[in-house]
Amino acid sequence: MTHYWLMKSEPSEVSVDDALAAPKSTVAWTGVRNYQARNFMRDLMRVDDGVLFYHSSCAEPGVVGIGRVASTPYPDPTQFDPASKYHDPKATPETPRWQLVDVQVLRKTRTLGLAELREAPGLEDLVILRRGNRLSITPVEPRHWKIIQKLLG
Template sequence: MNYWLMKSEPAECSVDDALAAPNATVPWVGVRNYQARNYMRDTMRVDDGVLFYHSSCAEPGIVGIARVASTPYPDPTQFDQKSHYFDAASKPEEPRWQLVDVQVLRKIRNITLPELRATPQLEELLVLKKGNRLSITPVEPKHWKAILKLADKA
């Protein structure tokens, strides 16, 4: 089993939006970075653990525990000319962008960046590394366990 941190802007898709979706499951649309796409396409497996992270908001942080709920498939937004994520170079017969569905299992209190940085066991967590702007990053099992412990603290 692998673990991932997946960033979403709450204005695009919040943890509450995901929980309100059928089966609390949403397609992870709009990834337009090749490395993040490759994680979804080549490495993610159904039932991998996901830390649902709110980014580009007043208090960025981990707000939910989720799982990968599908195998990868073409992101339909790449073909939609009205979409912010439209990619004219991507063709239906050879799609450039993939996505997976993500199912939120539970909402947690916001574990903010300052709290993550203040936790010694998480000093190597990729999201905390300077210059790391990827929307999807792998999470080590030891970091996953430490974050679940933080999530269970009141």
């Protein structure tokens, strides 16, 4: 069964345009340091799951692209790099703590912002819209995926 995900990225780190410019329009989803988000990648994501590429911490946050999970999970190399802001001194190659998946952007979309998501009938319980939600990766129900696809045209 296909799952769907909303995956947040700060455009200053990896924008949808950066992903599209990468080889095969694919980027490694590095830097996740939340256990629940890590567990989504490690335990539930499968190749070809749908991805809503979402820009956060920017002037206009929102869905900016449609993609897919392009790899099985593997250790995030930034956890081992002392020069990385994502370095984790407790992680070792033998016992990695953090996983990632590769994400392939299939198409860039117009920005579907939070206000429009909040106003759309049927999206009232979309996880990203819940008060206090700060996860960088959230599951998207198939019915929400369909509504968002329709909004994007």
